[in-house]
Amino acid sequence: MEHSVAFETVTMDATFWLAVVIFGVALIAIITEKIHKTVVAIFGASLVLVLKILDQHDAFHLEEYGVDWNVIFLLVGMMIIIGLIRPTGMFEYIAIKSAKLGRGEPIRIMIIFAIITAVLSALLDNVTTVLLLAPVTLLIAEALQIDAVPFLIVEAMASNIGGTATLIGDPPNIMIASKARLSFVDFVIHLTPIVIVIMVVFLVIINLVFRKKLKTRDELKARVMSMRENEAIKDPAMLKKSLFVLALVLIGFTLHGVFHYEPATVALFGAGLLLLISNTSEPHRVLAEVEWPVIFFFIGLFIMVGGLVKVGVIRMMSTEVLNLTEGNLLATSMLIMWFSAVASAVVDNIPYVATMNPLVIDMAREMWPGLSGVELLNHHDLMPIWWSLALGACLGGNGSPIGASANVIVVGMAEKAGHKISFLRFMAYGVPITFVTVFLSMLYVLVRYYLLG
Amino acid sequence: MLVKDLMEPVGQNWLRPEMELSEAVSLMRKSRQGGDVSVNGMVVLEQGQKLVGVVSIKDIIRAAIPSYMEKNLRGFAWDGMLEEYVKKARKILVSKVMSKSVITIGPADSLMRCADLMIDNYLQRLPVVDESGRVLGMVHIQALYVCIADLMSTLEE
Numbered sequence: 001m002e003h004s005v006a007f008e009t010v011t012m013d014a015t016f017w018l019a020v021v022i023f024g025v026a027l028i029a030i031i032t033e034k035i036h037k038t039v040v041a042i043f044g045a046s047l048v049l050v051l052k053i054l055d056q057h058d059a060f061h062l063e064e065y066g067v068d069w070n071v072i073f074l075l076v077g078m079m080i081i082i083g084l085i086r087p088t089g090m091f092e093y094i095a096i097k098s099a100k101l102g103r104g105e106p107i108r109i110m111i112i113f114a115i116i117t118a119v120l121s122a123l124l125d126n127v128t129t130v131l132l133l134a135p136v137t138l139l140i141a142e143a144l145q146i147d148a149v150p151f152l153i154v155e156a157m158a159s160n161i162g163g164t165a166t167l168i169g170d171p172p173n174i175m176i177a178s179k180a181r182l183s184f185v186d187f188v189i190h191l192t193p194i195v196i197v198i199m200v201v202f203l204v205i206i207n208l209v210f211r212k213k214l215k216t217r218d219e220l221k222a223r224v225m226s227m228r229e230n231e232a233i234k235d236p237a238m239l240k241k242s243l244f245v246l247a248l249v250l251i252g253f254t255l256h257g258v259f260h261y262e263p264a265t266v267a268l269f270g271a272g273l274l275l276l277i278s279n280t281s282e283p284h285r286v287l288a289e290v291e292w293p294v295i296f297f298f299i300g301l302f303i304m305v306g307g308l309v310k311v312g313v314i315r316m317m318s319t320e321v322l323n324l325t326e327g328n329l330l331a332t333s334m335l336i337m338w339f340s341a342v343a344s345a346v347v348d349n350i351p352y353v354a355t356m357n358p359l360v361i362d363m364a365r366e367m368w369p370g371l372s373g374v375e376l377l378n379h380h381d382l383m384p385i386w387w388s389l390a391l392g393a394c395l396g397g398n399g400s401p402i403g404a405s406a407n408v409i410v411v412g413m414a415e416k417a418g419h420k421i422s423f424l425r426f427m428a429y430g431v432p433i434t435f436v437t438v439f440l441s442m443l444y445v446l447v448r449y450y451l452l453g
Numbered sequence: 454m455l456v457k458d459l460m461e462p463v464g465q466n467w468l469r470p471e472m473e474l475s476e477a478v479s480l481m482r483k484s485r486q487g488g489d490v491s492v493n494g495m496v497v498l499e500q501g502q503k504l505v506g507v508v509s510i511k512d513i514i515r516a517a518i519p520s521y522m523e524k525n526l527r528g529f530a531w532d533g534m535l536e537e538y539v540k541k542a543r544k545i546l547v548s549k550v551m552s553k554s555v556i557t558i559g560p561a562d563s564l565m566r567c568a569d570l571m572i573d574n575y576l577q578r579l580p581v582v583d584e585s586g587r588v589l590g591m592v593h594i595q596a597l598y599v600c601i602a603d604l605m606s607t608l609e610e
Binding site: 093232 | 519520521522523524525526528529531534537541
């Protein structure tokens with residue numbers, strides 16, 4: 001069925017323009033932040049249904065046009081797990097412990113915190129990671145009487161870099177994995193190596209930039225050294241259960257391809273198991289910790305983008321991209337990577353990737369009309385395009401304070417603590433780092449997939 | 454008895470929103486209610502007229518606690534931390550710490566209404582405002598308590 005659809009000519013009728021206008025107006029509303037993005041997405045999606053651009057069956061049950069439940073349940077599952085782990089104090093323990101590992105030396109703490117943020121962001125979501133680490137960062141910076149702002153910006157950027165490394169690290173990767181039928185291990189093989197290289201370069205850069213600037217006195221270091229990290233642990237029994245389930249979930253992710261489970265199944269199992277063994281009698285408290293506005297933002301977006309796909313807008317755009325690059329896959333990869341980086345710095349990378357996924361799939365259909373399913377989606381020559389999309393969209397988030405949710409959170413928390421981070425101050429760090437990291441990614445894709453083939 | 458009978462006239466006991474906390478604190482220290490103790494909360498008036506908020510001693514204490522001191526971080530304070538934060542809090546403006554949604558009461562309202570409002574909303578004081586919106590004074594919870602305690606004692610006899 002997919003193929004006959006892909007080659008009909010697009011009719012630019014009223015429905016076509018309605019879908020375009022709904023999505024365009026929604027995107028403007030989201031960018032200008034006049035209306036909350038979740039409200040925009042829900043209302044936009046309802047319009048798509050009411051105006052019959054999609055019928056409800058398309059939106060709720062079809063993979064091609066509708067809500068990607070794999071993404072939704074992966075997010076919900078992980079949010080439940082994190083919601084249960086958070087009160088145990090595990091993250092604060094790790095942070096205080098590592099500040100002491102840095103012996104109270106600011107630059108050492110900055111580098112250790114950046115590494116921890118990156119690793120946690122690769123395994124959990126970025127927002128949670130910075131939400132947990134920023135308060136500890138502020139505390140340590142105050143104890144050492146140094147400026148917390150560079151630490152917070154470095155953490156936001158480390159979280160965006162680290163999140164790029166795995167399937168579950170960043171929403172764009174979750175969405176790409178689901179649409180492109182890629183496994184956790186695929187991401188580990190193809191993205192983790194370059195993210196490690198990027199992280200090393202990133203650490204070298206921050207070491208050069210901040211080594212001289214961050215100085216503190218010995219008696220202030222003693223304050224950090226006298227903190228007892230064990231005091232952060234509030235619930236040792238629950239902590240043990242959490243670590244057990246977290247380990248199980250990570251093993252599940254690593255093996256989900258082998259056992260033919262979707263990542264969402266793994267996350268949901270982890271959430272269910274941890275809820276069960278936590279003996280909670282008040283699941284509503286745990287479920288209240290799930291970020292429902294984010295979840296409904298995704299649901300609304302999937303439906304709006306589904307509308308665009310159904311009326312053929314995406315197919316037109318993919319044809320345009322192929323015309324532009326004359327079907328050259330190397331050029332297409334590079335175009336997608338850099339365009340994604342710039343686009344993700346300016347708009348939320350979630351709607352961006354939601355739009356790009358079907359575009360890449362349509363492009364693949366035009367290039368390899370005989371193929372379908374996994375053969376098409378995981379076509380050897382298509383893979384670098386998926387990786388370019390993931391790298392550009394995730395790393396581009398560092399470009400501005402609104403480029404990624406982690407940045408928004410960090411700027412907000414800093415302001416609440418009396419450290420205002422201006423748009424330009426963030427960009428002074430963010431733009432060069434984005435450029436360097438995307439440049440490294442470009443070299444990686446060029447060399448690994450095109451020169452070495 | 455009515456609210457106006459328990460009310461402490463506003464007099465000099467008010468703050469400006471653009472005052473710094475250090476100034477507000479010294480005004481609160483100098484103030485007197487019922488002739489002996491200093492007040493533990495004041496109304497905030499714009500141009501000495503318009504009620505824009507209330508500052509309590511709790512608001513002032515809260516201003517000295519950093520925003521990031523959350524549940525799991527409470528164990529990690531160092532000696533002298535409070536002093537450092539109080540030093541920073543001196544410059545914070547009254548308008549930043551005051552509670553803005555102020556519940557008020559009229560001078561002719563009953564004491565039962567006054568007692569109920571205070572208990573239901575965890576209030577230590579209630580500004581008394583006339584129909585034109587002018588602030589006449591303040592009922593402090595101690596005054597209400599003394600009134601109730603007196604009544605209990607007399608009823609026993």
